[in-house]
Amino acid sequence: MVSRVIPVDSFDLVIFGGTGDLARRKILPGLFRRYASGQMPDEGRIIGAARSDMTCDEFRTMVKEAVEEFDPKSAKDTENLEKFLERVFYVAVDAMGDGGWKELGDLLRPDMIRAFYFSVAPSLFGTIAERLKTFDLADDDARIVVEKPFGKDLETARALNKSLAEHFHEGQIYRIDHYLGKETVQNLMAVRFGNMLFEPLWNSQYVDHIQITVAETVGVGGRGSYYDTSGAMRDMVQNHLMQLLCLIAMEPPAKFDPDAVRDEKLKVIRALDPVEPHHIVRGQYSASEKSASYREDVENPRSFTESFVAMRCEISNWRWAGTPFYMRTGKRLKARTSEIAVVFKDAPHSIFGAEAGVHRNVLSIRLQPNEGMTLGVTIKEPGPGGMRLVDVPLDMTFAEALGPDAEEVPDAYERLIMDVIRGNQTLFMRGDEVEAAWAWTDPIINGWTNRNDVPKPYDTGSAGPDDALMLMHRDGRRWREIKE
Template sequence: MTTQTLSATPELPLDMIVFGGAGDLAARKLLPALYMAHLHGNLPAQTRIVAVGRADWSREQYLSFVEENARPFVDSKALDAPGWDKFLALFDYVRVEIGSPADYAGLAEKTRNDALRVFYLATSPELFTAICDNLAACHLVDGQSRVVLEKPLGHDLASAQAINASVGRHFAEAQIYRIDHYLGKETVQNLMVLRFGNAIFGPLWQAPYIKSVQITVAETVGVGNRAGFYDKTGAMRDMVQNHLLQLLCIVAMEPPVSLDPDAVRDEKLKVMRSLRPMTMADIARDTVRGQYMAGAVGGESVKGYLEEDNVPADSSAETFVALRVRINNWRWANVPFFLRTGKRLRQKQSEIVIEFADLPFSIIPNGTRKYGNRLVIQLQPEESIQLQMLAKEPGSGLQVLPVNLNLDLQQALAGRRAEAYERLLIDVIRGRPTHFMRRDELEAAWAWVEPILAGWRALGDRPRAYIAGTYGPAGSSALMARENMAWPEEG
């Protein structure tokens, strides 16, 4: 699938129209990101932000919402009173009942015919079709308009295809930006440069020089007020189908012929299509589901998932997933990829660990520990890249210990580094779709994930309990131990 990239048009007036403008995502992520972009001159001079919501609010009432709910999520060092006041001056608010075509006439009155219209759909995906149909009916969609779709895009392959088809009736593929904020992280984008801009890694980035790849996205938080949504979704749909598979693709992709958006996304798609489908035996052996019990995180007692508000007492939704994944191509033959994600784990951590193969023979004694070379790409809580190597321990004799060659991106790269949502919003405005999922990528991910979900149902597999504040169920460690490997905290 090819998508013609729209020309960057930051000089045009911009109407940023945020559906779900009074929601949690807008308050925590979108509005702070727009403020930072505005503060640093990355929005067109004639920008307006139109928040769309169901509440019958005046503009002043909405600005009070922004003050109370979005301002606390702005970095205090960046809060500038005159700058904040100028930012608030960009806003307008309109009440729209999503399923009421008549309400969109009021929205049309708030937009400009000569502006680049960006529609950010920070709503439930079930509403995307109605929103796009009504926008088109009110002639708000033109050849320059862009629409941003939040994940999870669908509940399964069929629903994802239906949403893609309905949105695609009104927006060309080049106008659709399926956002995954992990692709906006500086370290993830730096991974492209690390892999394809440094001769040292090119020859080694393949079997048999790499022993395994481990991708972890761990959270300390529980489901909070998202329990109603999360219980129908689970960690596989919420995290694996998008975030973790996207990280896997960037690690595993072949070098693209250029940095053209479709050249990059073509290579990611090849990885998706090379994922080895899991049989029922594979699902039983190579997947682990978990659900957190009461425990302690950060020294504070927390309740278990089944005790959370709005969670059914017999819920089988998984809050933890670990997988052993294989890629059927020559580069990654016999190299296992281990993916894991979970809530209420011991620490918040997102990282990619490239474990290089052991030397076939070494004259250097390692004592009782066996150390190997690892490249650790940390996405959060801090962004850094570390290469673990062996060095001689001070003193007599030839004892060794692992040391890190450490690239601290905060210190090494001077200047402010934009957060993921800010960076991706700027990409949307400037018409740069490289770091967004294309339709065929998304559907290929669902096509691989869906049989695993079906296999769990067929096996009657219930998630294994794990105590909040740990690293997940014991089966996750066993998944690694079967191949004489261990997660980084266990190795």
């Protein structure tokens, strides 16, 4: 199987915060992979912009070291790496002042696509947007990319959207959520809307429930100061899990068009029922022999911020009425995995009798690790001795099913950045989506505050608090095992 690499048009991409952690870990190595794959034109250029006073050569050295550290396999292509570095530049810019903006403008070329990646704190978004217009660096075709968090509640999200809208129209703003750039997330739309097999069954008549799990083995690490003011609800549920829920539940859009897709996602968010307090569980990881507790990690001995959330949601529309959606996410859990599981209902009548047991079809969509999909089907167990039923997987792990090309699946960030250059907003959140998600999330968070809710402790390396298990058991269901 030969992959098709379609080059993008020539561009100047400016990365504000170009010396920061995100740029070094994800953005710059991802851009190099796109260059090495032939997708980036020779005229494409990357311009780092930050406060640090360094030369272009010093910045190129930093970029080379970042690729070698965070993508050593790709860094072995030394010939392409040297050519890529020739397309890398740097300007010292004062985001809060006037320094460096004229120099940046002198470096930008006319008649090129201009994209500006705001890899900085959200408090700087409005200021940088204003400076780009004041110094006439961005025309009506320019694009800006902003990282989450998109506010910390509905009020701040509206203020952020308003601030950006004062300088750029909605078609220029790309709110990036790297989960939407994952290969399997996009394949979810292909499976749903490209196969007659699934779409007729994709509703409450045939689906018993849906589980969305994003589990991490790591703690908050060096993000303690940020995370303790956000928690799992703001950091994961309001954006990542909400987007996965929308893609799994939305109606078929009229066409694969940015606004058509995002219109249907917005309808899902607006159809979500409020979550009752007994349908949500918060947790906080405890200390173990090998790792610190959450409170020790964030250096706040009285913190009541959650590192785990599990909840039962319902969508009040014709397709999903009566079908529960269970979501959970947490840190310091037993394995790192992201999965969407569509659990279909039992057959209406079993001809094999009670001794055959209960067997259900489950479509498992794995986002990480080992991206792919598995459909569980029931067959007869081989051998004599009567009709014994057993569940077996129809497995489509990309690396196995699609051969060597599947191993070169682009990272989420590099895919999304190329979509910015193409001007394709399908996989980016629109402003009204963000606000609708906060409008649903805020009452949940405010309810915790008003009730003085305290997160339930859970052991490091577990599946989360016992109360999360009971959330499912009360409904006669069980969480799928968290495993690699």
